[in-house]
Amino acid sequence: MTESGMSVSSSHRFERCQYKTLASELGEGFVFWRVFSGRGSRYILRMEASDTDHFRSIITTTFPDLATSTFELATAGWDSVAVDVDDRLIFKFPRHAVAEKALLREAQLLAVIRPKISMPVPDLRIEEGPPLFSVHEKLKGVHLITADYERLPEIARQRLGERLGRFYAELHSLDQAEMRAAGAGPVEPWQPVSVIRERALPLLEAGIRQKAAAAIDAFEQLPPDPHGRTYGFFDGHGWNMAFDHENQHLTGMYDFADSGFAPVHQEFIYARFVSPDLTERIIASYETRTGRAIDRQRVDILTAAHRLSELAELADNPEHVRIMIDNVDGWARTVNLQSLR
Numbered sequence: 001m002t003e004s005g006m007s008v009s010s011s012h013r014f015e016r017c018q019y020k021t022l023a024s025e026l027g028e029g030f031v032f033w034r035v036f037s038g039r040g041s042r043y044i045l046r047m048e049a050s051d052t053d054h055f056r057s058i059i060t061t062t063f064p065d066l067a068t069s070t071f072e073l074a075t076a077g078w079d080s081v082a083v084d085v086d087d088r089l090i091f092k093f094p095r096h097a098v099a100e101k102a103l104l105r106e107a108q109l110l111a112v113i114r115p116k117i118s119m120p121v122p123d124l125r126i127e128e129g130p131p132l133f134s135v136h137e138k139l140k141g142v143h144l145i146t147a148d149y150e151r152l153p154e155i156a157r158q159r160l161g162e163r164l165g166r167f168y169a170e171l172h173s174l175d176q177a178e179m180r181a182a183g184a185g186p187v188e189p190w191q192p193v194s195v196i197r198e199r200a201l202p203l204l205e206a207g208i209r210q211k212a213a214a215a216i217d218a219f220e221q222l223p224p225d226p227h228g229r230t231y232g233f234f235d236g237h238g239w240n241m242a243f244d245h246e247n248q249h250l251t252g253m254y255d256f257a258d259s260g261f262a263p264v265h266q267e268f269i270y271a272r273f274v275s276p277d278l279t280e281r282i283i284a285s286y287e288t289r290t291g292r293a294i295d296r297q298r299v300d301i302l303t304a305a306h307r308l309s310e311l312a313e314l315a316d317n318p319e320h321v322r323i324m325i326d327n328v329d330g331w332a333r334t335v336n337l338q339s340l341r
C-alpha cells in the first residue's frame with residue numbers, strides 16, 4: 001500500500017496485452033497486464049517511465065501552476081494510477097467505472113470523517129475532468145514495518161498505540177446512518193471456512209497446521225461479536241500508515257477505500273502485521289476510551305482466519321503463496337491457543 005491510497009494486490013498470473021477499451025480512457029500506447037486471481041481476471045496498467053508525460057499533461061491542464069513541478073508515477077494498484085507531484089501532492093486516476101465510483105465514495109466518506117476525528121487523513125478533492133481524478137496533499141511519512149517498530153523506544157511505542165486506539169474509538173463512534181448515507185457498506189468477506197480447510201491448511205507445516213486448524217474450528221464456532229458491527233477502518237496495517245521515523249511520530253492514516261462495516265473485534269487484527277505488542281497497546285487504549293472489553297482470544301482467532309483466508313485465495317499463486325504461508329507462520333509463533341487444544 002502506498003500513500004497514494006492504493007493497494008498493491010497479489011495475483012495468480014499475468015498476461016501482457018493491449019486492451020483498447022482501457023487504453024482509450026487513459027490514452028493510446030499503454031500496455032496492460034491481464035491479471036488472473038481468485039476474484040477473476042482484471043486488467044491493470046503496466047506503467048512505463050514515458051507514461052509520466054501523459055499524466056503530466058492531464059494534471060497541468062487543470063493545474064497550470066504545476067508545469068515546472070517534478071512528476072513521479074507511484075506504485076500501481078488494481079483500480080487507480082497515482083502520480084506524486086513534488087513530494088507534496090497525490091493525484092489518483094481511476095482506470096474504469098467501478099474504480100471511479102470507489103474513488104467518489106472514498107472522497108464522500110473522508111468528507112464526513114475528516115472533521116470528526118483527530119487523526120490526519122487525506123483531503124480528497126475530485127476533479128470532474130474528463131478524465132475524472134482526485135488530488136490531495138500528501139501525508140508526510142512512510143510505512144511502518146515490523147523491523148522499524150521493534151527499533152522504537154518504549155515511549156514512542158506507547159504513544160503510537162494510544163494514538164491508534166483513539167483513532168479507532170473515534171471512527172467507531174461516528175453516526176452509523178451517516179456513514180451509510182456517505183456510501184459505506186460491508187467490508188469484503190473472507191473465504192468460506194470450507195475453502196480455507198481445503199486450500200490453505202494442506203500448505204502448512206504439520207505443527208502450524210494443527211494450530212491453524214484449531215483456530216479455524218474456533219472461528220467457525222464464534223458467536224456474534226458482543227459489540228456488534230460498526231463502521232471502521234479495517235485495514236490498519238503499517239502500509240497504510242504515514243510514519244515520521246525521524247520524529248518517531250504517526251502523521252496520518254490513508255486508504256479508506258476498503259473501510260466499511262464489520263464486527264468490532266475485526267478492527268484489531270491488522271496491526272498484528274506490524275507487531276503483537278502494538279496490537280495490545282492499541283486494544284488497551286481503545287478499552288480505556290470506550291469502556292468496551294476486547295477479547296484477545298477472539299482477536300487471535302480472527303487474525304488466524306484472515307491470514308488463512310488470504311492463503312486460501314492465493315494457494316495456486318507460486319509468486320505470492322510463500323508470503324501468505326509466512327504470514328500464517330508469523331501468527332502461529334506469536335499466539336497462544338492452548339484453550340482450543
